[in-house]
Amino acid sequence: xxxxxxxxxxxxxxxxxxxxxxxxxxxxxxxxxxxxxxxxxxxxxxxxxxxxxxxxxxxxxxxxxxxxxxxxxxxxxxxxxxxxxxxxxxxxxxxxxxxxxxxxxxxxxxxxxxxxxxxxxxxxxxxxxxxxxxxxxxxxxxxxxxxxxxxxxxxxxxxxxxxxxxxxxxxxxxxxxxxxxxxxxxxxxxxxxxxxxxxxxxxxxxxxxxxxxxxxxxxxxxxxxxxxxxxxxxxxxxxxxxxxxxxxxxxxxxxxxxxxxxxxxxxxxxxxxxxxxxxxxxxxxxxxxxxxxxxxxxxxxxxxxxxxxxxxxxxxxxxxxxxxxxxxxxxxx
Amino acid sequence: xxxxxxxxxxxxxxxxxxxxxxxxxxxxxxxxxxxxxxxxxxxxxxxxxxxxxxxxxxxxxxxxxxxxxxxxxxxxxxxxxxxxxxxxxxxxxxxxxxxxxxxxxxxxxxxxxxxxxxxxxxxxxxxxxxxxxxxxxxxxxxxxxxxxxxxxxxxxxxxxxxxxxxxxxxxxxxxxxxxxxxxxxxxxxxxxxxxxxxxxxxxxxxxxxxxxxxxxxxxxxxxxxxxxxxxxxxxxxxxxxxxxxxxxxxxxxxxxxxxxxxxxxxxxxxxxxxxxxxxxxxxxxxxxxxxxxxxxxxxxxxxxxxxxxxxxxxxxxxxxxxxxxxxxxxxxxxxxxxxxxxxxxxxxxxxxxxxxxxxxxxxxxxxxxxxxxxxxxxxxxxxxxxxxxxxxxxxxxxxxxxxxxxxxxxxxxxxxxxxxxxxxxxxxxxxxxxxxxxxxxxxxxxxxxxxxxxxxxxxxxxxxxxxxxxxxxxxxxxxxxxxxxxxxxxxxxxxxxxxxxxxxxxxxxxxxxxxxxxxxxxxxxxxxxxxxxxxxxxxxxxxxxxxxxxxxxxxxxxxxxxxxxxxxxxxxxxxxxxxxxxxxxxxx
Numbered sequence: 001x002x003x004x005x006x007x008x009x010x011x012x013x014x015x016x017x018x019x020x021x022x023x024x025x026x027x028x029x030x031x032x033x034x035x036x037x038x039x040x041x042x043x044x045x046x047x048x049x050x051x052x053x054x055x056x057x058x059x060x061x062x063x064x065x066x067x068x069x070x071x072x073x074x075x076x077x078x079x080x081x082x083x084x085x086x087x088x089x090x091x092x093x094x095x096x097x098x099x100x101x102x103x104x105x106x107x108x109x110x111x112x113x114x115x116x117x118x119x120x121x122x123x124x125x126x127x128x129x130x131x132x133x134x135x136x137x138x139x140x141x142x143x144x145x146x147x148x149x150x151x152x153x154x155x156x157x158x159x160x161x162x163x164x165x166x167x168x169x170x171x172x173x174x175x176x177x178x179x180x181x182x183x184x185x186x187x188x189x190x191x192x193x194x195x196x197x198x199x200x201x202x203x204x205x206x207x208x209x210x211x212x213x214x215x216x217x218x219x220x221x222x223x224x225x226x227x228x229x230x231x232x233x234x235x236x237x238x239x240x241x242x243x244x245x246x247x248x249x250x251x252x253x254x255x256x257x258x259x260x261x262x263x264x265x266x267x268x269x270x271x272x273x274x275x276x277x278x279x280x281x282x283x284x285x286x287x288x289x290x291x292x293x294x295x296x297x298x299x300x301x302x303x304x305x306x307x308x309x310x311x312x313x314x315x316x317x318x319x320x321x322x323x324x325x326x327x328x329x330x331x332x333x
Numbered sequence: 334x335x336x337x338x339x340x341x342x343x344x345x346x347x348x349x350x351x352x353x354x355x356x357x358x359x360x361x362x363x364x365x366x367x368x369x370x371x372x373x374x375x376x377x378x379x380x381x382x383x384x385x386x387x388x389x390x391x392x393x394x395x396x397x398x399x400x401x402x403x404x405x406x407x408x409x410x411x412x413x414x415x416x417x418x419x420x421x422x423x424x425x426x427x428x429x430x431x432x433x434x435x436x437x438x439x440x441x442x443x444x445x446x447x448x449x450x451x452x453x454x455x456x457x458x459x460x461x462x463x464x465x466x467x468x469x470x471x472x473x474x475x476x477x478x479x480x481x482x483x484x485x486x487x488x489x490x491x492x493x494x495x496x497x498x499x500x501x502x503x504x505x506x507x508x509x510x511x512x513x514x515x516x517x518x519x520x521x522x523x524x525x526x527x528x529x530x531x532x533x534x535x536x537x538x539x540x541x542x543x544x545x546x547x548x549x550x551x552x553x554x555x556x557x558x559x560x561x562x563x564x565x566x567x568x569x570x571x572x573x574x575x576x577x578x579x580x581x582x583x584x585x586x587x588x589x590x591x592x593x594x595x596x597x598x599x600x601x602x603x604x605x606x607x608x609x610x611x612x613x614x615x616x617x618x619x620x621x622x623x624x625x626x627x628x629x630x631x632x633x634x635x636x637x638x639x640x641x642x643x644x645x646x647x648x649x650x651x652x653x654x655x656x657x658x659x660x661x662x663x664x665x666x667x668x669x670x671x672x673x674x675x676x677x678x679x680x681x682x683x684x685x686x687x688x689x690x691x692x693x694x695x696x697x698x699x700x701x702x703x704x705x706x707x708x709x710x711x712x713x714x715x716x717x718x719x720x721x722x723x724x725x726x727x728x729x730x731x732x733x734x735x736x737x738x739x740x741x742x743x744x745x746x747x748x749x750x751x752x753x754x755x756x757x758x759x760x761x762x763x764x765x766x767x768x769x770x771x772x773x774x775x776x777x778x779x780x781x782x783x784x785x786x787x788x789x790x791x792x793x794x795x796x797x798x799x800x801x802x803x804x805x806x807x808x809x810x811x812x813x814x815x816x817x818x819x820x821x822x823x824x825x826x827x828x829x830x831x832x833x834x835x836x837x838x839x840x841x842x843x844x845x846x847x848x849x850x851x852x853x854x855x856x857x858x859x860x861x862x863x864x865x866x867x868x869x870x871x872x873x874x875x876x877x878x879x880x881x882x883x884x885x886x887x888x889x890x891x892x893x894x895x896x897x898x899x900x901x902x903x904x905x906x907x908x909x910x911x912x913x914x915x916x917x918x919x920x921x
Contacts, residue, residue, distance in 0.1 A: 069700070069772045072780070077773060078695040083705040085647045106648060107700050108769050180762050180789055190762070190789055279768055290765060293623040294648035296630075 025251060029326040039322035045315040049308075053124050056117035065100065065111035067118040067282050080109040092298040102304050105287075106294050116304055118282040123312070126195065126278075127264035130202035135257055137203065138210030139249070143241050145211065146218025157215075160208045168205040169274075175201055176276040191280030198277050202264050210256045217252055221245055251327035258320030262313040269309050284309050371665065381440065382549065384456040386449035389601035390608050392902060392916060399919025401611045401900065402639040404625045408588035408618040413571035414555035415493045416500040420666075420815065420909045421642065426555045428607070428906075428914030429593055429614065432577040434468050434487070434552030438606035439904050439913040444664075446908045448549055449605045452487065452558065452577075453537075456549040463544040463863070468537045468552070475598040476561060477576040484532045486559035491530050491539070494556040495519040499567050503556060504817065509826070510545040520562075546863035550818030579609035591616040610918035622646050629895045630657065638919050640896035640903060642911050647702045653895055661895050662903055663707060666910020668890030669717050670813035672758075673844035673883065678808040682882050683749035686729060688756065688809070689885035691742035691781035693773050694735045698888065701770035710889040711735030715828065715874050717889040719907070720819055722867025728878035735888070742781035755784040758809040759798055762789035802834045802845060812843035813890075815910070821870025825855050829877060844883040851877060 023031070033039045052059070060067060066074035082088045087104035090097045102112035145156035179197045183190040221227060222245070230240045271277035272285025279286070284305045291302035410419045414431045417423050427436060436451035450456055453468040460466075474482040493500070494507040496519025508514040512529035531538040539548065551557060561575050573582045579601075580593035593614040601609065620628075626649040628636045645653055645661070653661040672692065674685050694711065703709035711734035716723050732738070746752045756778055760771040771787045778785040788806045790798045799810050817823040831847035832840045839845050851873075858869045877883065892910045896903045902916035 069769070070776050072776065076693070076696045077699040078693075081699050084650045085699050085702060085704070086651065107702055107766070108772075109699075176763075177791055177793075180791055181794070183789070187787060187789065279762055279765075286765075293626075293646050296627070297648060297652065 025327065029251070029323070032326040033322060036322050036326065038318050039326070042315040042318040042322065045311065046319060049120060049312055049315070050124060052117060053121040056114075056121050059117060060111075060114040063113070065114040067110060067114035069108050069110055075109055077107065077109040080104055081106070086294075086298070091300050103298070103300055105290065105301065106298065107290075112287075112301060112304055115282045115287055116284070116308060119284040119287055119305060120308060120312070122195075122278065122281050122283045123265050123268055123309070126198055126202070126268045127261055130199045130206065130264045130268075131257055131261045133199065134203045134207040134260065135210060135253065138207040138256075139214055139246075139253060141207065142211040142214025143218060143245060143249075146215040147222060147237070147241060147245070153215075156211075160211055163205065164208050166205070168201075171205060172201045172271055172276050173274075187280065191278075194278050194280060198268065198271065201271070202267055206260065206264070210253070210260070213252055213256060214249060217249055218245055221248055255320065255324040255327055258323045259317070262316035262320065265309065265316065266313050381443070381445060381447040382456055383438075383447050383449050386438065386447075386605040388604040388606070390604070390606060390916075392608060392610070392918060395608070395610050395901065395918040396921040397610055397612075397918075398921055399611050399638055399899070401614045401917060401919060402635060403614060403616045404620045404628065404639060404641045405616070405618050405643050406620060406622050406625065407643075409591070411500075411502055411571045412574055412585070413500065413567060414558055414560065414574050415490065415496070416503040416567075416571065417555050418502050418504045420911050423555065424642075424906060424909045424911035424914065425616075426574070427553065427578075428912075429580040430576045430578050430582070431555045431558050431574060432474065432482075432604070433555055433558035435549050435557075436553050436606055437906065437908050439906065439916060441904075444904070444907075446906060446913075448553065451553070451605070452482070453552070457552065459546070459548070463546040463548070464541040466539040466541070466545070466548045468539070470535045470537060471603050472535070473600055473603045474577060475600070476559075477581040477596050477598055479598050480561075482559050482577055484535050484537050486561060487537055487557075488530045488532050489520065489525070489562045489565075490556070490558050490560035491537075492517075492520045492525060492527055493560055493565070495523075495527075496521060498522070504554065506551045506554075506817075507556070510541050510543060510548075510551075512540040512542050514542060544860050546866070547818060547820050547822050550820070550823075553818075579604070579607050580614060583613075589617075589619055591618075607915045608918070626653075626895070629653075629660070629897060632657070632660070632898050637897040637899040640894070640900050640912065640917075642894055644708055644893045645895050647704050647708075650704050650707065650893060653893075657895070660898060661893060662905055662912070664892050664905025664910070665717075665719065665907045666890045666892050666905075667717050667719070667816040667819070667907070668813055668910060669712075669715055670811070670887045670890070671715070671843075671884045672809055672811050672887060673846075674756075674809045675807070676844045676846045676881075676883055681749050681751060683745045684751050684754055685882050685885070687742040687745035687749070687751075687781065688778075688783070689729055689882075690732060690738050690745065691778050691783060692885070692887070693737045693777035694887060695737070696773045696777065697770040700773050701766045703888075704893065707893050708891050710891060712889050713878070713886055714871075715878070715884075715886065716821060716824060716871065717816070720816070720821070720867075720871075722871050724871055724875075726875040726878065728875070728882055729885075734886075737777060739777060739781040742783075746782045752782045753784050754782075755786055756809055757786045757788055757807045758811060759790050759795060759807055760787045761792045761795050763791050799843070800838055802839045810843040811887075812841070814841060815890075818908070820866065821873065822859055822866065825870065825873060826859070829883070830855050846881070846883040848881060851881075 068074065069077065080088055085107045086093060087106065087109065090100045090103040100111050100113065102116065104110065105112055105115065141156060145153045175197055179193050180190065183193045227240060227244055230244050268277060269285035269288065272283040273289045277283060277285055287305040288302060295302045410422050411417065412422055412426065414426055417426050427433060432452050434451060434453045435448055435456055437446040438449045440447045448456060452470055452474060454471055458467045470484040470487055476482055491507065494503065495514060495517050497505060497508065499519065499521060517523050517527050517529065529540045559577060564575065572585055576582065576596045579596055579599045581596040583594045584592040595609055595612065599609065622643060623646065625641050625643060626645050628639060629641065630649065630652060674688060679685055695705065698705060698709045712718065713727050713734050714723060714725060746754065761767045775785040775787060798804060814824065814828055827841040829842060829846050829851055831852050832838065832842050854873055858866060858873060861869055890910060892905055894912060899920040901918050901920055904913045904916065906913040
């Protein structure tokens with residue numbers, strides 16, 4: 001044994017002579033992520049889309065485009081559309097113009113790029129909010145159920161099964177008209193209520209998976225020595241749950257989050273496409289729904305939001321996969 | 334009559350929109366405009382009558398056989414002949430299935446509809462003051478089971494038309510004009526003892542409480558036809574009305590499908606207008622509009638013998654017009670859509686006028702998916718173009734129909750000291766087209782100085798919410814009316830006559846308009862000799878608009894339907910804005 005090893009304390013050298021430092025699992029995972037090309041590219045893409053979404057107001061005002069017809073400065077439909085509602089500038093019947101890089105929407109004449117950026121904003125906001133909430137709920141319920149044993153665990157498990165068995169689309173379909181009739185007189189409240197209702201629907205039908213996962217993890221963790229030791233020391237349950245168990249659950253939580261986010265983005269687009277999501281604010285699903293009837297003549301109108309959703313969901317999914325691989329010591333790349 | 338479905342009253346998809354007479358001051362459209370419908374003739378169901386017309390009808394070159402597939406995105410309302418009062422139910426029943434006293438026939442030369450006899454041998458004989466009508470029922474007309482149709486059957490059918498409780502959707506002309514129509518409640522409630530309809534052999538005598546010169550038109554409704562007594566339980570009869578016409582029900586799943594097959598007992602010699610060329614008609618009510626258009630545009634296989642009575646989508650209109658003009662059928666329909674401020678709430682005429690200046694006609698029409706000049710035509714009269722004796726007037730001096738001037742609206746509002754006046758109206762939050770149009774309307778009204786508060790409702794609840802006279806959430810109603818026949822008599826009573834709000838609600842009087850002077854004028858005009866009525870109705874139209882301005886017209890309707898390449902004889906029935914079923918045949 002050489003003296004250098006002693007001097008470096010915890011660090012040691014392997015056979016080749018490299019320094020091996022003690023690292024937390026998270027740091028190891030981050031290191032692995034950085035060296036994973038797919039992860040780098042997909043996180044770059046996600047970051048770009050997030051920045052675009054965040055800067056939507058700035059970009060649209062610089063380009064002089066508008067996402068809604070209610071904007072007093074936006075051109076009126078009759079000023080930019082032909083008799084049948086197709087744009088009188090740009091695609092599909094006129095050449096490309098830099099003023100409206102993705103063209104104008106038929107019927108309303110709003111700019112497709114502006115709509116896309118604001119739609120992206122809505123998608124990401126809804127998906128993020130839903131992910132945060134469902135993670136919080138899922139983790140707490142899972143922790144309690146896993147740790148409680150006995151009747152409380154059985155009760156919570158029953159609730160999880162109950163929610164799992166309730167059809168998601170049906171719930172969303174039932175909720176939409178209720179929200180509309182409740183807030184019918186105040187449109188701003190309605191728009192807010194729709195966003196909240198959408199987030200609520202996604203959360204209510206989305207927390208169970210994580211709760212089950214966490215419960216299972218807690219089952220195996222709670223028999224481990226450090227938890228037993230904490231028990232013996234007489235630490236309060238809260239402390240054991242949040243200080244002893246939770247840090248050890250970071251990996252599965254991060255993985256679950258990274259895979260839930262794209263699922264919610266897709267679900268938001270899907271619900272808005274079905275007309276039970278958002279109506280008051282621009283959304284990608286809504287735009288896709290709008291674009292279907294004119295697809296034959298005006299494919300760009302449909303492709304832009306579809307490709308955006310696809311890229312966003314794909315990038316988030318690949319990132320999620322990479323995160324899972326990075327946290328899982330058994331995978332080797 | 335009513336729109337195809339109540340729910341679509343103001344949505345674009347199902348409704349007939351208005352056509353544009355290229356207004357001035359609009360940005361030039363370098364595409365040229367749509368080759369539109371003949372705006373002058375929209376409502377021209379033809380005042381033509383031909384009491385002499387006799388069957389059988391032969392179409393030169395027409396071939397027998399084939400199946401006609403009819404696609405639509407929405408199901409039918411009640412198919413009970415007594416209750417049929419929507420464009421689709423009326424036109425399908427009287428075009429193919431049920432016969433009534435009179436009927437409309439398409440006139441190829443004028444493109445108009447002509448009123449011709451049907452079950453009756455002529456168009457009826459009135460007495461001096463039109464309070465008694467005599468119709469002679471033809472011999473040789475049979476039910477689908479082979480039994481002879483008698484004058485008694487027709488009498489029973491007419492008696493049924495008094496029953497407003499069993500047939501909620503039906504038209505109330507029998508109650509309004511017939512002897513004791515307000516007291517007699519139909520055979521189920523009041524029994525068959527009714528003095529207003531008498532039978533003597535083949536002759537039917539109808540007695541009126543007040544002059545009813547338009548009786549031959551009312552006679553063209555399926556409600557004025559025979560009903561088999563004892564087989565007419567309303568809940569069941571609407572699923573299988575007995576046929577007297579060329580086709581009969583074989584299979585009917587409401588909201589889904591309907592199959593009509595040839596009625597072997599129909600005798601072409603007794604029918605002055607219908608034909609029986611195709612083997613059968615198969616209706617499918619569950620195809621969405623995008624798909625219908627695609628099927629018809631592709632025109633492959635079965636699509637060649639397919640047709641629709643829905644309007645083609647604005648997105649596909651140009652393709653149909655440029656590439657398949659021969660399969661696109663454009664025409665008029667006697668429809669006026671309007672915004673009606675609640676007369677009890679929006680009491681200042683200047684505010685109502687300001688609203689008419691501020692309304693974004695073109696923008697809202699485009700956003701809602703109408704095709705200017707085809708499915709939306711601008712105008713000011715309540716009576717659509719083509720109504721007899723119609724003369725254009727303009728209740729807003731200087732206002733070009735279809736144009737918007739928010740500055741002028743603001744001026745009027747300031748004059749009335751009503752800047753910030755709140756306008757509250759219903760829109761269907763689950764119909765994307767309506768939502769788009771609503772956004773534009775809000776913007777325009779706010780620009781003019783109104784406070785715009787659209788009230789969200791759903792497609793399903795729209796009619797109920799609108800027709801509640803005590804709905805305090807709204808002070809403006811959007812509505813529309815289609816004439817039942819080319820006379821002001823089918824417009825002014827339903828649209829402007831006061832109703833008993835407690836008893837009957839607001840009916841079709843969406844403005845809740847009530848002026849004793851107008852009520853009285855309506856009564857007087859309907860008593861006038863028939864030749865003097867058209868001028869008088871038009872005068873009244875202008876008088877109401879200039880004096881009270883209770884509502885303003887958003888535009889008139891037109892239709893743009895399409896069919897496959899093997900469907901022949903598809904014309905527009907301008908009386909209903911539907912296909913003329915009677916002359917359709919399939920190329921073999």
